Amino acid sequence: MRVIDEKGTQIGVMTKAEALKKAQEMDLDLVLVAPSAKPAVAKIIDFSKFQFQQEKKEQTSRKKNKSQELKELRLTPFMAENDLNVRLERARKFLKGGDKVRLVVYFKGRQITKKQFGYDILQQCKDSLAECGTPETEAKLRGKNLEVVFKPIKSNEKTKTQDQIIA
Numbered sequence: 001m002r003v004i005d006e007k008g009t010q011i012g013v014m015t016k017a018e019a020l021k022k023a024q025e026m027d028l029d030l031v032l033v034a035p036s037a038k039p040a041v042a043k044i045i046d047f048s049k050f051q052f053q054q055e056k057k058e059q060t061s062r063k064k065n066k067s068q069e070l071k072e073l074r075l076t077p078f079m080a081e082n083d084l085n086v087r088l089e090r091a092r093k094f095l096k097g098g099d100k101v102r103l104v105v106y107f108k109g110r111q112i113t114k115k116q117f118g119y120d121i122l123q124q125c126k127d128s129l130a131e132c133g134t135p136e137t138e139a140k141l142r143g144k145n146l147e148v149v150f151k152p153i154k155s156n157e158k159t160k161t162q163d164q165i166i167a
Contacts, residue, residue, distance in 0.1 A: 001013065001015070001039050001040045001041070001042050002037075002041045002042070003022065003042050003043075004042070004044070005026075005043075006026075006028060006045045006046070006049075019044070022044060026044060028044050028045055029045065029046060029047040029050075030044055031043050031044075031045055031050050068098060069099045070099070071091075071102070072103075073091055073101060073104070074104050075104065075105045075106070076105065076107075076108070076111075077111055077114060077121060078111070079121070084121070084124065087103075088125060091125070091129055092132050092133075095150060096152070099152070100136075101129075102147055102148070102150075103125055103148055104145050104146070105118040105122060105145065105146040107145070107146070108144075119139060119146070122139050122146065122148055125148075131153075132152065133151060134150065136150065136151050137149060
């Protein structure tokens, strides 16, 4: 078994009994790090410290592998200009953070007879969010809700569009 001390320097290849004896002399634990390696790798380290390091590695890998979330913002067909701008700023923030955004226009009561106002609101949103997101699908009417999902633009797509504008 290949043995590594707590500083990360390699002590050498030794038997399990020798490694355990060495760990007891240092008043530390012998932790098997890579059992499938040839020869197996063990580390002389305090076990609680080893567990803490493993948890830190898992946390950082989870942060890197953050999946896209779907955020929903609710709109109405007859909403004030400032209310719409606040919702669009929030949508921009979500899109720049890498999340998808679903914009839903809720029709209440007889508002459903004026569907065109809902489509107009979504068109305004599409124009306003063009620099940070693109619609995945066209606007769909589901019951009394008109919805569309925006996906974030990746950084390489942004540079392509900027290159096309310059050329």
